[in-house]
Amino acid sequence: MTRKYKVLFLCRENSARSIIAEALLRELAGHRFDAFSAGPEPAARVHPFAVAQLRPGISDLGILSPKSWLEFTGEWAPRMDLVVALDESVDAHHTPAFPGEPASCTWAFADPLADDIAESERARLFEKVFWQIVRQMSAFIELPQYATPASVAATAAAIPALSAATQRVTTCDA
Template sequence: MNILVLCTGNSARSILLESILTHRSDGRIKAWSAGSKPAGQVHPQSIKLLAKEGFPTDGLTSQSWDDYAKPDAPIMDAVITVCGSAAAEECPYWPGAPVRAHWGVEDPAAAAPDEQPEAFAEAYRLLGARAEALFALPFEDMAQAELQTALNKIGQS
């Protein structure tokens, strides 16, 4: 399954979920991430946390979602947005994906610098738990409507 993870800045939450989905799904998911207004670099705390958790960090980039709208881009099976629901931030919309879901998490990069390690750890914990709920499903065999319902339910947990 190909999943595109979207957020506005593509430096923290979307990067975390991209890594979790790709590297913890036992090859069942390939994820990419992008932003509607990319920050241009991955947040250093994202790199630090992912390295600590044993994820590869080479090649992680903050990029525009325009890169995934090109004709030669991978075809996505699902698009998951991760912007915070109460953060008053613009959340990107991706047209045309067969399945779209929102797994909102507050932006850890918006925390005070001394609170960022804890904020990033909490975002990682929430996104990791949602990813594990997805991994527990037989998503390869689910109809689109069934997958849509499951992804929405996961996003509300």
Template structure:
């Protein structure tokens, strides 16, 4: 067992829902082994209220969450990431910054719960949390110390294809 803490970054365009959820779930379930962050290419400036409400109702700590630009993580004082996951199809298709250390990347696209309006929005957030929770659970169970880089990257991409994958995640171009 290693004492190393792996840094994980979840990317989305707006950094208001899915990437925030990924950050919260990974920090909660990976405590001690993983430290997660989230950012967006074009941040909304606030975390979606339903994300905070739903995560809070499930017992997750939402204190200090904020919508932020991926530019915060490109400077010399930024953490060096081991893993970067895009969780929205738009962010997966964008030209990302060059990340120091060449982290492993995978696309874990799921549909945007914030795009659902009306009575179905609460369930859309529950679904998004459930889909991301399953991906993160599989990710955290990987024996990273015994997998080589290519095997790990293949497993990360496979995780992105499980139930709940967005249409573009299921059918990459």
């Protein structure tokens, strides 16, 4: 039986980048991965520009919602294999301890919700970030260590390969 890897994507409000990453991983490789997303300060709803980027190709937008990362810290929480921070302010020094001691890394993408972005440019930045996440996710799901069942230790050992393969990972801790 093939094991599904559990991946948690984090960003501050869990309304844009992490939601996009969760939806893309579920859509592109849901047969091999269980995808989740969360953040320390979850927004009230998924950002409309994130929904607009996902709408053309994602089959089940209704299951996407901002969540607190605390939902993934209890005894009952699913045991993640990998935690990916998509927000530079959400790194290993700020994240809570997740059960099972999953591997972690950071993929750096611009924040399309940053206060210094002109509203007239926000939709364009959302599109740019969306396609950057698509490219990163495509490289990630093609990594050979995710093609067959592996232990958490093997997953952790694979994190440097992810960095070399994608050149978008800024920090990784195995």
